[in-house]
Structures are given as C-alpha cells and as structure tokens.
Amino acid sequence: MQVVKAINRVLLHRVVCLANAVIQGSAPSASPTAGGAINGMHIPIRALEYQASQYINCKGYFSVLLQAVSDHRGQFMDINVGWSGKAHDARVFHNYVCQRLHAGTFFPDRHIRVGDVDMPICLVGDAAYPLHPWLMKPYTGHLNPSQKAFNARLTRVRIVVEGAFGHLKARFRCLLTCLNLAEHNIPPVVAACCVLHNLCEWKGEAFLPAWMAEAERMVGQYLQPR
Numbered sequence: 001m002q003v004v005k006a007i008n009r010v011l012l013h014r015v016v017c018l019a020n021a022v023i024q025g026s027a028p029s030a031s032p033t034a035g036g037a038i039n040g041m042h043i044p045i046r047a048l049e050y051q052a053s054q055y056i057n058c059k060g061y062f063s064v065l066l067q068a069v070s071d072h073r074g075q076f077m078d079i080n081v082g083w084s085g086k087a088h089d090a091r092v093f094h095n096y097v098c099q100r101l102h103a104g105t106f107f108p109d110r111h112i113r114v115g116d117v118d119m120p121i122c123l124v125g126d127a128a129y130p131l132h133p134w135l136m137k138p139y140t141g142h143l144n145p146s147q148k149a150f151n152a153r154l155t156r157v158r159i160v161v162e163g164a165f166g167h168l169k170a171r172f173r174c175l176l177t178c179l180n181l182a183e184h185n186i187p188p189v190v191a192a193c194c195v196l197h198n199l200c201e202w203k204g205e206a207f208l209p210a211w212m213a214e215a216e217r218m219v220g221q222y223l224q225p226r
Helices: 004-017 091-093 097-103 145-171 183-201 209-220
Strands: 036-044 063-072 076-086 111-114 117-120 123-124
Touching: 004 097, 036 076, 036 091, 036 145, 063 091, 063 145, 076 091, 076 097, 076 117, 123 145, 145 183, 145 209
Parallel strands: 036 123
Antiparallel strands: 036 063, 063 076, 111 117
16 A cells, blocks of 8 residues: 555656647547547445445446546546445536536637537547536437437547556456455555556557456456345
8 A cells, every 4th residue: 555655646646637638539530529538437346344335336246436537548537436336427427527527627728620610628428427518428319320420439439438447457457356455445546556557558568458358257257246
C-alpha cells in the first residue's frame, strides 16, 4: 500500500487527466466531435463486513464500480472508483461526471466546426446513460436505417473504453476474480492499476493477445460466491 499511495500521489493527476487527451474524435471518421467514451466496469470483491448487500451487482456477486472515460488510444482520461456494485451507471455518472459536463469544466471551451455549425465536444456511452448535448447514446426501440447507421458509428467510438478495460484486467489479474482487500484499500489499488495501464499504453508496451485469452479463461473458471 505504500507503493500504491506513492503512485497515486505522484502520478495519478499527471497520467490520468484530460490534459493528455487528444481531442480529434475518438475515431474521426465515425464521430468527429467525440472527446472520449464512458462506461463502467465491475471489480469483484469479497463480501464486506457491513452493508454487504449494497455491493451485490446485477450479476449476483459482490463488486465495486469503476467508471472511466477513455480516449481513442485506450488510455484513461478520467476515473471514479468506489461506488457499490449495486449502483447504476447513470447514477454514478450523474453524481460525478455529469456535474462537470453541465458546468462546462470537463471539456472547457472546446468546439469542433462541422460544416457551418460549432459542435461541442461530447462523450459517448451506451444506452444506460442519459442523453445530453454533451453525451451521445445509441437509439433504442424500433430503428430506421439512418438510426441503425448512427448506432453503428457510435459503437465504433464507444468500444475503445471496453478495449481499455480488457487490457487493464488482462495486465492486472487482481481485478479479474476477487480483489481481496479491506474496503478502504480498494479504490487506491484500482486507481494505481489505471495509472500503470496508461503508462504501459503510452510507452507502447506490447500487449499479447494470449493475455486476454488467459484472462477470459480465469474468469470463466472462477465461481463467484452466491
């Protein structure tokens, strides 16, 4: 924990920050105004001594939620960890990122001109998130061809955060099956993993496909406690 605290104290705000973001659209041909993709990831934990039922997620095991914003390179620009697994992604978003987006402090004074219109930089998320001028989500329900095409383009942008989560878990196996730590140590450990993930991606460290396959095998073989 001394190492974890040192990593977070010295590097967290330098390595996981919006200042490092390259705002050029997560995939310029797909969504030129997308500044990043947002999503949540459940990190399995052991049952807590108090209010453990609040940490049971929709899949039936104990977890805490990591909500992160990733850029088009698969690097985290913003993270929030520590909400109980029972919390909905939209609730975490509303209590954390939403306030800064609404106030204009997340992507301050940044616009991209599309045709003759100045478009604000926005995040992209899945259907669990609320629709805002600065957060785009896919259409739901019965879709026409234009809406299906929009959703396909949005998905191409949004999956970068899924890929970032995949690399994070494959590199740091403690996040895969059960993070066996005291409650107050869980957020700093997860944050330190995100910092080291960004450094690995930034320095171009090779990521072996076999790591992902092994991680999926470990998750598939591990039975979460009922």
